[in-house]
Amino acid sequence: MTSTLIHNIGELVTNDPERPGLLGIVEDAALVIEGGTVAWVGPAADAPTADEAYDAGGRAVLPGFVDSHSHLVFAGDRAAEFAARMAGESYAAGGIRTTVAATREATDEQLTSHVARLVQEMTRQGTTTVEIKSGYGLTTKDEARSLAIARQFTDETTFLGAHVVPDGTDPAAYVELVTGAMLEAARPHAKWIDVFCERGAFDVEHARAVLVAGRAAGLEGRLHANQLGPGPGVRLAAELGLRAVDHCTYLDDVDVDDLRDSGTIATLLPGVEFSTRQPYPDARRLLDAGVRVALASDCNPGSCFTSSIPLCIALAVREMGMTPAEAVHAVTRRGADALGRDDIGALVPGGRADLVMLDAPTHVHLAYRPGVPLVTGVWRAGRPT
Amino acid sequence: MTSTLIHNIGELVTNDPERPGLLGIVEDAALVIEGGTVAWVGPAADAPTADEAYDAGGRAVLPGFVDSHSHLVFAGDRAAEFAARMAGESYAAGGIRTTVAATREATDEQLTSHVARLVQEMTRQGTTTVEIKSGYGLTTKDEARSLAIARQFTDETTFLGAHVVPDGTDPAAYVELVTGAMLEAARPHAKWIDVFCERGAFDVEHARAVLVAGRAAGLEGRLHANQLGPGPGVRLAAELGLRAVDHCTYLDDVDVDDLRDSGTIATLLPGVEFSTRQPYPDARRLLDAGVRVALASDCNPGSCFTSSIPLCIALAVREMGMTPAEAVHAVTRRGADALGRDDIGALVPGGRADLVMLDAPTHVHLAYRPGVPLVTGVWRAGRPT
Numbered sequence: 001m002t003s004t005l006i007h008n009i010g011e012l013v014t015n016d017p018e019r020p021g022l023l024g025i026v027e028d029a030a031l032v033i034e035g036g037t038v039a040w041v042g043p044a045a046d047a048p049t050a051d052e053a054y055d056a057g058g059r060a061v062l063p064g065f066v067d068s069h070s071h072l073v074f075a076g077d078r079a080a081e082f083a084a085r086m087a088g089e090s091y092a093a094g095g096i097r098t099t100v101a102a103t104r105e106a107t108d109e110q111l112t113s114h115v116a117r118l119v120q121e122m123t124r125q126g127t128t129t130v131e132i133k134s135g136y137g138l139t140t141k142d143e144a145r146s147l148a149i150a151r152q153f154t155d156e157t158t159f160l161g162a163h164v165v166p167d168g169t170d171p172a173a174y175v176e177l178v179t180g181a182m183l184e185a186a187r188p189h190a191k192w193i194d195v196f197c198e199r200g201a202f203d204v205e206h207a208r209a210v211l212v213a214g215r216a217a218g219l220e221g222r223l224h225a226n227q228l229g230p231g232p233g234v235r236l237a238a239e240l241g242l243r244a245v246d247h248c249t250y251l252d253d254v255d256v257d258d259l260r261d262s263g264t265i266a267t268l269l270p271g272v273e274f275s276t277r278q279p280y281p282d283a284r285r286l287l288d289a290g291v292r293v294a295l296a297s298d299c300n301p302g303s304c305f306t307s308s309i310p311l312c313i314a315l316a317v318r319e320m321g322m323t324p325a326e327a328v329h330a331v332t333r334r335g336a337d338a339l340g341r342d343d344i345g346a347l348v349p350g351g352r353a354d355l356v357m358l359d360a361p362t363h364v365h366l367a368y369r370p371g372v373p374l375v376t377g378v379w380r381a382g383r384p385t
Numbered sequence: 386m387t388s389t390l391i392h393n394i395g396e397l398v399t400n401d402p403e404r405p406g407l408l409g410i411v412e413d414a415a416l417v418i419e420g421g422t423v424a425w426v427g428p429a430a431d432a433p434t435a436d437e438a439y440d441a442g443g444r445a446v447l448p449g450f451v452d453s454h455s456h457l458v459f460a461g462d463r464a465a466e467f468a469a470r471m472a473g474e475s476y477a478a479g480g481i482r483t484t485v486a487a488t489r490e491a492t493d494e495q496l497t498s499h500v501a502r503l504v505q506e507m508t509r510q511g512t513t514t515v516e517i518k519s520g521y522g523l524t525t526k527d528e529a530r531s532l533a534i535a536r537q538f539t540d541e542t543t544f545l546g547a548h549v550v551p552d553g554t555d556p557a558a559y560v561e562l563v564t565g566a567m568l569e570a571a572r573p574h575a576k577w578i579d580v581f582c583e584r585g586a587f588d589v590e591h592a593r594a595v596l597v598a599g600r601a602a603g604l605e606g607r608l609h610a611n612q613l614g615p616g617p618g619v620r621l622a623a624e625l626g627l628r629a630v631d632h633c634t635y636l637d638d639v640d641v642d643d644l645r646d647s648g649t650i651a652t653l654l655p656g657v658e659f660s661t662r663q664p665y666p667d668a669r670r671l672l673d674a675g676v677r678v679a680l681a682s683d684c685n686p687g688s689c690f691t692s693s694i695p696l697c698i699a700l701a702v703r704e705m706g707m708t709p710a711e712a713v714h715a716v717t718r719r720g721a722d723a724l725g726r727d728d729i730g731a732l733v734p735g736g737r738a739d740l741v742m743l744d745a746p747t748h749v750h751l752a753y754r755p756g757v758p759l760v761t762g763v764w765r766a767g768r769p770t
Contacts, residue, residue, distance in 0.1 A: 079749040083709055086702050086752065121744075121757065274703055274755060311756025317471050318659055324468055359506075364464040367471065370659060371696025372506065373758040 004033045004382065005050035010058040010361045014041055015333040015346035022325045023363065024346075031061065033353040036381035041347055060362050062328060063347050064128025064354030064378065065309040066335030068156070069246050069267055069296035072118045073111055073146040074136045076102030078301045085276065095302040096136070096164045103136040103146070112149050118299065119153050122307045123385050126375040128354035129336070129344050131296075133194060135160030140182045147189035156339050158192035159183070159219060162202050162210045175206045179213035193219040197233035204232040211240055220340065226250045227272070238262035244294065244338040249273070249281040259291040265338045266291050268330075269298035270315035271306040283330075284321030294334035295327060314370035324364040353382035389418045389767065390435035395443040395746045399426055400718040400731035407710045408748065409731075416446065418738040421766035426732055445747050447713060448732050449513025449739030449763065450694040451720030453541070454631050454652055454681035457503045458496055458531040459521045461487030463686045470661065480687040481521070481549045488521040488531070497534050503684065504538050507692045508770050511760040513739035514721070514729050516681075518579060520545030525567045532574035541724050543577035544568070544604060547587050547595045560591045564598035578604040582618035589617040596625055605725070611635045612657070623647035629679065629723040634658070634666040644676040650723045651676050653715075654683035655700035656691040668715075669706030679719035680712060699755035709749040738767035 012029035019026065030047035032040040040048055076099055103111070115132070122130055132154055134146035143161045150157045161178040165171045183193075193214030197207035201224075211221040221240060225233020227247035237245035238258035245259070246267040259266055266286050273280045286293050295316055299307045306312075309331050316327040336345025343352050357377035358365060365374060378385045397414035404411065415432035417425035425433055461484055488496070500517070507515055517539055519531035528546045535542045546563040550556045568578075578599030582592035586609075596606040606625060610618020612632035622630035623643035630644070631652040644651055651671050658665045671678050680701055684692045691697075694716050701712040721730025728737045742762035743750060750759060763770045 077746070079747055079753045082753040083749050087708060125756075125758070271755070274699075275753075277703060305750075305754050306756050307754075308756030314659075314756075318662060323472060361462070362464060364468050365690075368464045368467040368660075369690045369692075370656070371510075371691050371693030371699075371756060373509070 001035045002052060003039060003050040004052045004054060005047060006031045006033070006054045006056055006061065007044055007047060008058055009044070009056045009061045011060040011363065012041065012347065013060070013062040013328060013332070013363055014348060015063055015329065016041070016348045022329050031347060033382040036353055038347055038349055038351050038353050040349060056357060058361065059376070060358040060360055060365070062356045062358065062363055063332040063345055064356050064380065065126045065331045066129045066339065066341070066345050067122060067127045067297050067309055068131045068244065068294055068335045068338040069269060069298050070130055070132055071135060071298070071300035072115045072132045073134060073150050074099050074103050074301055075106035075110060075114065076301065081302065082275065082305070097167060099136045099301055100138055100166070104139070104142050108145060108149065111146070112152065115149055115153055118307060123378055124375065125308050125310060125373070126356040126378055127309055128378065128380050129156065129339070129341070130154050131156035131158060131192070131339060133158040133160040134186065135163030138163065138166045140177070140185045143182055144185040144189065147186050151189045155191060157190045158194045158222065159186040159190040159214070160194040160196070161186065162195040162207070164196065164201055171202070171206060175202070175209055178210055183213055183217055187217050187219065190219055192222050194222045194224065196224040197236065198224065198228055198231060204236055207233065207236060211242070222246065226255065234259065237264050243340050246296070247272070247281070248286070249279065256286060256289045256291060259286065260289050263292065265294050265334060267294040267296050267338050268316070268320065269296055269304065270312055270320060271304040272298050273319070274315055275304045275306070280315070280319040282320065283316060287322070287326060292334060292337065293326070293330050294338040295330040296335065310366050310374065311371070313366045317367040324367045327367065328363045353379060355379045386420045387437060388424060388435035389437045389439060390432060391416045391418070391439045391441055391446065392429055392432060393443055394429070394441045394446045396445040396748065397426065397732065398445070398447040398713060398717070398748055399733060400448055400714065401426070401733045407714050416732060418767040421738055421768070423732055423734055423736050423738050425734060441742060443746065444761070445743040445745055445750070447741045447743065447748055448717040448730055449741050449765065450511045450716045451514045451724065451726070451730050452507060452512045452682050452694055453516045453629065453679055453720045453723040454654060454683050455515055455517055456520055456683070456685035457500045457517045458519060458535050459484050459488050459686055460491035460495060460499065461686065466687065467660065467690070482552060484521045484686050485523055485551070489524070489527050493530060493534065496531070497537065500534055500538055503692060508763055509760065510693050510695060510758070511741040511763055512694055513741070513763065513765050514541065514724070514726070515539050516541035516543060516577070516724060518543040518545040519571065520548030523548065523551045525562070525570045528567055529570040529574065532571050536574045540576060542575045543579045543607065544571040544575040544599070545579045545581070546571065547580040547592070549581065549586055556587070556591060560587070560594055563595055568598055568602055572602050572604065575604055577607050579607045579609065581609040582621065583609065583613055583616060589621055592618065592621060596627070607631065611640065619644065622649050628725050631681070632657070632666070633671070634664065641671060641674045641676060644671070645674050648677065650679050650719060652679040652681050652723050653701070653705065654681055654689065655697055655705060656689040657683050658704070659700055660689045660691070665700070665704040667705065668701060672707070672711060677719060677722065678711070678715050679723040680715040681720065695751050695759065696756070698751045702752035709752045712752065713748045738764060740764045
C-alpha cells in the first residue's frame with residue numbers, strides 16, 4: 001500500500017479532541033495517508049517517511065467540508081423569482097411547486113447531469129461529503145427516481161416526500177401516501193427521512209407520523225423546522241431524539257434547552273437568510289447554551305442557490321456571532337456529526353483522508369477573505385479530485 | 386489581423402446605451418474581436434464570419450469587471466485583528482500603521498510578488514482593470530516605490546500618501562511633505578491622487594490642499610469620504626468636480642444633491658461594511674436621486690480583504706437595494722466611468738475586448754448564487770487570460 005506524506009502544512013486543522021483548542025490545530029504540520037485513510041498526523045519535524053511526498057507550500061489544510069443539507073435533484077431555474085424578491089416582492093408560495101413541475105418533466109439524464117454539475121461545483125469549493133434530499137418529485141415515481149439519482153453521488157440521501165403538499169391534494173391523504181407507498185419506493189435509495197414542519201407545509205402531527213413511519217422502515221429522521229416563525233418542530237426533533245434539526249431561526253428558551261438536553265444538532269443555513277433577506281439564526285445563543293451547531297448550504301433553486309460552504313462560514317462569522325474556528329468546526333466535525341459519521345469531519349489516524357487546502361495560511365482567512373475562492377486543492381479518500 | 390467570433394452566448398451584457406435596458410442585453414448573441422478590440426456585436430443569427438470561432442456554450446458574457454478602488458501594495462496579514470473585531474472588540478486605530486511597518490520592511494521583490502498574486506486572484510474572479518493605490522509607505526521613498534510597483538500591473542495608479550498621518554508626525558508638516566517632495570516623487574508613477582478625509586485621518590482643509598496640489602502636478606483627484614460618519618468630504622469632492630468619491634456611507638440630503646449635480650460618482654465598497662460589521666451605504670437612495678453609483682472591492686488587509694467583485698454584487702443586491710442589473714452596471718460601466726475610461730466597461734464596437742464568461746445563463750446569477758465562483762473565462766484585450 002502506497003503511503004503519501006503531505007508536508008509543509010502551515011496550519012493543520014485536525015478537529016482532534018485530544019489536541020488543544022476547538023480545532024486541534026497543529027502548526028508546521030505534516031500528514032501521512034495510506035489507502036485513503038489518515039495514517040499519521042503531527043509536527044513536520046516528527047513526520048515518518050513515506051513512498052510519495054506532496055508539498056503543501058505552507059498553506060492551511062482542513063478536513064473536507066461536510067455539507068449536511070442540500071436539495072440538488074431538481075430542474076429549472078428561479079433567478080427571476082429571486083430578482084423579484086430582492087426588489088421587495090414577497091416570497092412566492094408557489095416557488096417549490098414551480099420546481100416540482102420542472103423536475104417531473106425532466107428526463108433522468110437531465111437530472112443526473114444537473115446533480116453531477118452541482119456536486120462538482122461543491123467539490124471545487126471544498127465539500128467532500130454532501131447530503132442530498134429528494135422533495136421536488138412528490139409522486140411515488142418521482143421521489144424514488146430523485147433518490148436513485150442522488151444515490152449515485154452520495155450515501156447520504158434523504159427522502160423528503162413531505163416537502164410540501166402537492167396542489168389539489170388533501171394533506172392527510174398525502175401523508176398517508178408519503179408514509180405508505182412512497183416510503184416503500186424511496187426506502188431502498190435513502191438513508192434519512194425528512195419533513196418540512198412549518199406553517200403552510202406540514203403540521204407537527206403529520207411530521208411526527210412521517211418520522212415514525214420512516215424510523216419503522218429503517219430511515220433515520222431529520223427535520224426542517226422553525227425557519228419562518230416559531231413552531232413546534234424543534235421540540236419534536238428533541239423529543240424524538242433526532243440527530244439534527246435544520247434552520248432553527250425562531251427559537252424560544254424551551255427550544256434551546258431541549259436542543260441542549262437532547263444533543264440534537266442545530267444545523268443553521270445562513271445562505272437562506274442571505275438570499276431571502278430574513279433575520280439570521282442566533283448561533284451565539286445556541287453555542288453559549290451548549291447546543292451543538294452545524295452549518296450547511298441548503299443549496300436549492302428557490303430560497304438559497306449557493307453551494308458555497310466558504311460563504312456560509314463568512315456569513316456565520318459576520319452575521320451570527322460565530323468565531324472563525326467555530327464556523328470551521330461547524331462545517332467539518334459538526335457536519336459529520338449531523339450525518340452520524342465518525343469517519344469524516346476530522347483529520348485523525350484512522351479517519352478518511354478527505355481534506356481541503358487553502359490558498360491562505362490559516363482557517364481564519366475563510367472569513368477574513370469573504371467571496372474569494374481560497375480552496376485550491378481538494379482530496380477525497382487520499383487522492384486529489 | 387485575425388478575427389475571432391464568440392458565438393452561442395446565452396446573454397450578452399453590452400452596456401450599450403443604444404440598446405434597450407440598463408445593460409443593453411442581447412440574447413442568443415455573438416461578438417467578433419479583431420486586434421484586441423470588439424469589432425461587432427449582435428444576435429448570433431446575424432453574425433459575420435471570422436477566422437476563428439469560440440463556442441460560449443450558452444453562457445452569459447459580460448464586460449470585464451472594473452475595480453476602481455484597491456490597496457494592493459502591502460505586506461503582512463491582519464487576520465488576527467479581523468478575528469478580534471468579529472469577536473466584538475472595536476476597530477483598532479493602529480491597524481493601518483501595522484501594515485505600514487510591514488510594508489516598509491518588505492523588499493521590492495516581496496511587494497511585487499504579493500501584488501502579482503492578488504492581481505491574478507482578481508483576474509480569476511473577472512476583474513480585467515484594477516486601480517491600485519499606494520498609502521502603506523508614507524515616506525517619500527516608500528510611496529514612490531509602492532506606485533512604481535503598482536504601475537507594473539495597471540495604468541490606474543493612485544498616490545495616497547494622505548492615507549493616515551504617520552505616528553509622531555505633525556499633520557500640517559506631513560501635508561506639506563505629501564504636497565511637496567512626496568508628490569514630486571510619486572508623480573511619474575501615478576495617474577490619480579487620493580486622500581482619506583475622515584475624522585482621525587485628514588480634515589477637509591488638508592484634503593483640499595492635497596487635491597489642489599495634485600491637480601497642479603497633473604494628477605486627477607479622488608477621495609475617501611463619509612465612511613465612518615458624516616463629514617465634509619463628499620461636499621468637497623462635488624465642489625472640486627472630482628470624478629469619484631468613495632465609501633459614501635453617511636450622507637445627508639445636501640451631500641446627495643451635490644453628488645447628483647456635480648456628476649461625481651459615488652463608489653460604494655460593501656466588502657468594507659461586511660468585514661467591519663458597519664451599516665451599508667444606501668445605494669437605492671443614491672440611484673433614486675439620480676446619482677451615478679459604482680461598486681468596487683477596496684481590497685486591503687485591514688478593513689476588507691476581499692478581492693471579489695461577484696461578492697460586492699451579491700452584497701449590493703442583498704444589503705443595498707440595488708437590482709442585479711444595477712449592481713452589474715456599477716462594476717462595469719460605472720467602474721470605467723469612475724476611472725474616466727471610455728474604452729472599457731462596455732462591449733461595443735471599438736471598445737477593448739475585456740470580457741467575463743459565467744458558468745450561468747444570466748448576469749442575475751451573480752447575486753442569485755452568492756459565493757459560487759461562477760466566472761469560468763476571462764478575456765483581456767481579446768485573449769483568454
